[in-house]
Amino acid sequence: MSSNIKNGSVPIGGTEMSYVSFGSGERAVIFIPGLSDGLAAVRGKGALLAGPYRLFFDKYTVYMFSRKDEMPEGYSIREMAADQAEAMKALGIGKACVAGVSEGGMISQYLAADYPETVEKLILAVTAPYANDTVRTVVSSWIEIAERGDHKRLMTDTAEKSYSDAHLAKYRRLLPLLGFVGKPKDYRRFLINARAILTFDAGDVLKNIACHTLIIGGGQDKVVGTAAAGELHDRIPGSELHIYSELGHAAYEEAKDFNRRIFDFCEK
Numbered sequence: 001m002s003s004n005i006k007n008g009s010v011p012i013g014g015t016e017m018s019y020v021s022f023g024s025g026e027r028a029v030i031f032i033p034g035l036s037d038g039l040a041a042v043r044g045k046g047a048l049l050a051g052p053y054r055l056f057f058d059k060y061t062v063y064m065f066s067r068k069d070e071m072p073e074g075y076s077i078r079e080m081a082a083d084q085a086e087a088m089k090a091l092g093i094g095k096a097c098v099a100g101v102s103e104g105g106m107i108s109q110y111l112a113a114d115y116p117e118t119v120e121k122l123i124l125a126v127t128a129p130y131a132n133d134t135v136r137t138v139v140s141s142w143i144e145i146a147e148r149g150d151h152k153r154l155m156t157d158t159a160e161k162s163y164s165d166a167h168l169a170k171y172r173r174l175l176p177l178l179g180f181v182g183k184p185k186d187y188r189r190f191l192i193n194a195r196a197i198l199t200f201d202a203g204d205v206l207k208n209i210a211c212h213t214l215i216i217g218g219g220q221d222k223v224v225g226t227a228a229a230g231e232l233h234d235r236i237p238g239s240e241l242h243i244y245s246e247l248g249h250a251a252y253e254e255a256k257d258f259n260r261r262i263f264d265f266c267e268k
Helices: 050-055 076-092 103-114 134-149 150-160 165-180 187-200 228-235 258-268
Strands: 007-014 014-022 027-032 062-069 098-103 121-126 212-218 240-244
Touching: 007 076, 014 076, 014 134, 027 050, 027 076, 027 103, 050 258, 062 076, 076 103, 076 240, 098 103, 098 258, 103 121, 103 187, 121 258, 134 150, 134 187, 165 187, 212 228, 212 258, 228 240
Parallel strands: 027 062, 027 098, 098 121, 121 212, 212 240
Antiparallel strands: 007 014, 014 062
């Protein structure tokens, strides 16, 4: 099993998009992270991020992309998808299994609908087809906290909204330490990402997604709501649905079989 870790970037529209890759397989799996990418990009973190994806290494090369370095005000989710497609083309990545988490899942919806030549199979995890009331309330609150520069509050509120009650009960005493983790120089990148979520609505294109799609939801999701995964399932033809009934928005971290489930889906 070869990790073959790489850290790189791709020129995109006068700036660059950072990525890390690991594994040595002929097929490609793309992971697109959520709003946390607005606080800390993947640049240079290949060795740190590779561990959970070891089961992919023999058959796949795994890529994890950040948003591009310089994002204009008003940068939309659909524009992020267009840049993602351009980055994949620049790297010579043909059709790939694409897994998007939270905001990354929003980007992935447009990627599959607008650029079907890039997506072989699609995995949408803890995400929504549009900015519903729960999404708008939670993300608007995070925007207000970030505008105040209160990093401790932003990190603890994110944890409170994302993790299951069992996880929080086990690690609650450590939550105050989150205020010292990942504080950016400024919150511009985070705010552009967050504001893009508030205007997101892919409802009119979901019927155009023709690739085999797996939707993963959390039965206790306090960020996108508990109905979002079902809505995606109803709107994407032929999609499969799996709900982690006891988990919330951080199901991608808490569920021990999360990456195995994605691997098995890609292997189908």
